[in-house]
Amino acid sequence: MPDHDVVAIGNALVDIIGHCDEAFLARHGRSKGSMQLVDAPTIEALYGAMGQGIEISGGSAANTVVGVAAFGGKAGFIGKTATDQFGQVFRHDIRAAGVTFDTPPAGAGEPTGRSLILVTPDGQRTMSTFLGVSPHLGNGEVDAELIRSARILYLEGYLFDRPDAKAAFREAADIAARAGRQVALTLSDPFCVDRHRAEFLELVRKSVDILFANEAEITSLYEAASFEDAAERARADTRLAALTRSEKGSVILSSGKAIEIAAAPVEEVVDTTGAGDLYAAGFLFGVARDMPLETAGKLGSLAAAEIISHLGARPLVPLVELARKQGLLA
Amino acid sequence: MPDHDVVAIGNALVDIIGHCDEAFLARHGRSKGSMQLVDAPTIEALYGAMGQGIEISGGSAANTVVGVAAFGGKAGFIGKTATDQFGQVFRHDIRAAGVTFDTPPAGAGEPTGRSLILVTPDGQRTMSTFLGVSPHLGNGEVDAELIRSARILYLEGYLFDRPDAKAAFREAADIAARAGRQVALTLSDPFCVDRHRAEFLELVRKSVDILFANEAEITSLYEAASFEDAAERARADTRLAALTRSEKGSVILSSGKAIEIAAAPVEEVVDTTGAGDLYAAGFLFGVARDMPLETAGKLGSLAAAEIISHLGARPLVPLVELARKQGLLA
Numbered sequence: 001m002p003d004h005d006v007v008a009i010g011n012a013l014v015d016i017i018g019h020c021d022e023a024f025l026a027r028h029g030r031s032k033g034s035m036q037l038v039d040a041p042t043i044e045a046l047y048g049a050m051g052q053g054i055e056i057s058g059g060s061a062a063n064t065v066v067g068v069a070a071f072g073g074k075a076g077f078i079g080k081t082a083t084d085q086f087g088q089v090f091r092h093d094i095r096a097a098g099v100t101f102d103t104p105p106a107g108a109g110e111p112t113g114r115s116l117i118l119v120t121p122d123g124q125r126t127m128s129t130f131l132g133v134s135p136h137l138g139n140g141e142v143d144a145e146l147i148r149s150a151r152i153l154y155l156e157g158y159l160f161d162r163p164d165a166k167a168a169f170r171e172a173a174d175i176a177a178r179a180g181r182q183v184a185l186t187l188s189d190p191f192c193v194d195r196h197r198a199e200f201l202e203l204v205r206k207s208v209d210i211l212f213a214n215e216a217e218i219t220s221l222y223e224a225a226s227f228e229d230a231a232e233r234a235r236a237d238t239r240l241a242a243l244t245r246s247e248k249g250s251v252i253l254s255s256g257k258a259i260e261i262a263a264a265p266v267e268e269v270v271d272t273t274g275a276g277d278l279y280a281a282g283f284l285f286g287v288a289r290d291m292p293l294e295t296a297g298k299l300g301s302l303a304a305a306e307i308i309s310h311l312g313a314r315p316l317v318p319l320v321e322l323a324r325k326q327g328l329l330a
Numbered sequence: 331m332p333d334h335d336v337v338a339i340g341n342a343l344v345d346i347i348g349h350c351d352e353a354f355l356a357r358h359g360r361s362k363g364s365m366q367l368v369d370a371p372t373i374e375a376l377y378g379a380m381g382q383g384i385e386i387s388g389g390s391a392a393n394t395v396v397g398v399a400a401f402g403g404k405a406g407f408i409g410k411t412a413t414d415q416f417g418q419v420f421r422h423d424i425r426a427a428g429v430t431f432d433t434p435p436a437g438a439g440e441p442t443g444r445s446l447i448l449v450t451p452d453g454q455r456t457m458s459t460f461l462g463v464s465p466h467l468g469n470g471e472v473d474a475e476l477i478r479s480a481r482i483l484y485l486e487g488y489l490f491d492r493p494d495a496k497a498a499f500r501e502a503a504d505i506a507a508r509a510g511r512q513v514a515l516t517l518s519d520p521f522c523v524d525r526h527r528a529e530f531l532e533l534v535r536k537s538v539d540i541l542f543a544n545e546a547e548i549t550s551l552y553e554a555a556s557f558e559d560a561a562e563r564a565r566a567d568t569r570l571a572a573l574t575r576s577e578k579g580s581v582i583l584s585s586g587k588a589i590e591i592a593a594a595p596v597e598e599v600v601d602t603t604g605a606g607d608l609y610a611a612g613f614l615f616g617v618a619r620d621m622p623l624e625t626a627g628k629l630g631s632l633a634a635a636e637i638i639s640h641l642g643a644r645p646l647v648p649l650v651e652l653a654r655k656q657g658l659l660a
Contacts, residue, residue, distance in 0.1 A: 016419075047422060048422070050426065051426045051427075052387065052396075052422075052423040052426045052427055052644055053419070053422070053423065053426075054384055054385065054386045054642065055384065055385035055386070055419060056384045056385070057382065066382075084414070084415055085414055085415040085416050085441070086415050089346075089383070089385060092377060092378070092382075092383070093382040093383065096380065096381045096382045096383075097381075097382055111415070312384065314382055
């Protein structure tokens with residue numbers, strides 16, 4: 001009997017969040033709402049140009065497992081940090097959230113990865129990520145025992161951006177499949193999908209049990225003319241998929257059916273960072289606990305609404321309490 | 331003609347802000363609302379025990395000069411960081427706020443100082459500070475030219491906690507006095523006053539032109555039975571003093587008169603960190619620009635109200651715009 005609900009592998013990043021206007025993005029050649037990989041000199045230059053920041057632990061899949069823990073689930077994480085201060089911050093925060101995290105930090109070499117997140121007045125976030133040491137999961141660091149201990153293995157598409165991380169992704173997916181566990185994948189970002197379309201398509205068709213994607217990602221995956229076309233293709237290719245559509249809510253595709261889930265209400269959208277990550281947290285927690293898919297989707301919407309109401313992609317309140325107030329959890 | 335409004339010397343710290351309940355403070359022997367100096371093992375242990383944090387540049391006098399800049403003033407800072415990531419964060423943020431900051435980071439040795447700030451549900455903050463490299467201002471790092479360039483030199487009482495920093499404090503005060511500049515001091519913390527009462531009293535009587543203190547600090551300084559008694563003593567000892575009293579507002583003492591300033595309204599007190607620092611920012615900006623003392627006090631109240639409405643001690647909005655809306659600035 002698995003004793004974790006969800007174990008994830010992802011890039012261990014610290015977010016540096018600041019505000020900027022649209023002109024700043026244009027001046028620095030950034031496409032609003034996207035995630036762009038940058039090298040060390042580029043992130044330094046961008047950091048030098050931006051205003052004051054605040055630092056909060058992040059990383060897409062890491063945010064998701066923290067969200068699972070905030071619902072009262074048992075979650076684990078595998079990811080690479082360095083021994084620098086940002087690494088210490090990342091390790092502290094994920095453990096303080098109650099997530100099992102035992103990947104040893106790298107002793108020397110590249111620093112802990114970080115993501116500069118620029119929030120525009122409309123609450124949209126634009127990310128420039130310097131991966132640093134995060135993709136360099138070494139041999140034997142993909143903890144097979146931890147993966148087998150979880151009902152669901154959750155993988156971020158971002159891992160495909162570097163060979164070491166991609167190898168870790170494939171190794172983990174094999175371990176989970178052989179142990180009869182479910183494998184979940186998030187496509188992460190439309191540009192990431194563009195970079196790895198053929199491999200993602202093969203994964204989705206052959207290895208993935210639960211697929212997460214937003215509108216831009218799923219239409220990019222299938223190079224589809226519309227969301228509806230893309231959803232139709234995803235329905236044929238997957239056993240279970242959750243497609244998120246920002247304020248239009250989400251669509252869950254399962255056994256030929258489509259279940260529409262409304263977005264949960266938000267007073268003010270402060271920062272959309274982590275909306276997809278936290279939707280995945282609620283949905284995965286629901287699926288791991290064998291709840292009806294509609295409930296799982298509503299937990300996802302609830303978590304996404306909480307995260308976009310404040311800066312940063314880690315929940316500020318115990319999500320289990322929010323869910324109880326809504327009657328979604330006992 | 332001075333080209334800076336305010337130049338400050340203080341400990342360069344990065345704040346790590348988390349939430350806790352009163353039981354956590356009791357368990358770890360922390361007195362709510364205070365600042366306690368701790369060594370490296372103690373801050374590590376406390377950090378390990380606390381929940382998820384967010385990192386924001388801080389440091390009392392540094393917050394004040396950032397506030398002066400947010401009012402549209404010209405401000406400078408002198409303080410010591412290390413070459414680690416927190417040092418980079420501190421240097422970036424203070425410069426991004428428009429503050430002149432040229433103190434070189436220390437090459438090796440102790441890390442950048444940090445302050446663990448635990449916010450209780452009532453919005454009160456309790457600080458445990460590991461000073462790290464921050465008090466080690468070397469010879470010649472007290473930039474005489476920068477100090478002479480400012481109408482007001484602002485010093486934090488916390489500097490008295492370490493010999494190097496105390497020497498820098500005295501050197502800076504001498505430079506300012508010889509150049510005919512005003513010297514402002516904040517008493518910083520009641521326990522800090524307790525540690526250095528005799529020296530603070532001598533400073534206040536002989537070297538300080540503008541004194542900042544809250545109720546606990548001024549009553550501690552004079553070991554007075556009441557705020558009124560302490561204020562009476564301060565009026566006799568100082569040319570200009572601003573005494574803050576949280577939700578009761580502040581009292582400005584000048585030329586035998588007492589001007590009462592109401593606290594500015596706040597919808598919800600989220601985190602009191604930096605309330606005194608930002609009051610000082612508004613007041614110093616007003617005094618540096620030769621505004622009436624009542625206006626200076628109102629600018630202080632306004633800045634304090636902004637800072638306690640959110641996490642962290644750096645303003646989230648241009649204070650000059652808030653002040654214009656209130657009709658306090660043209």
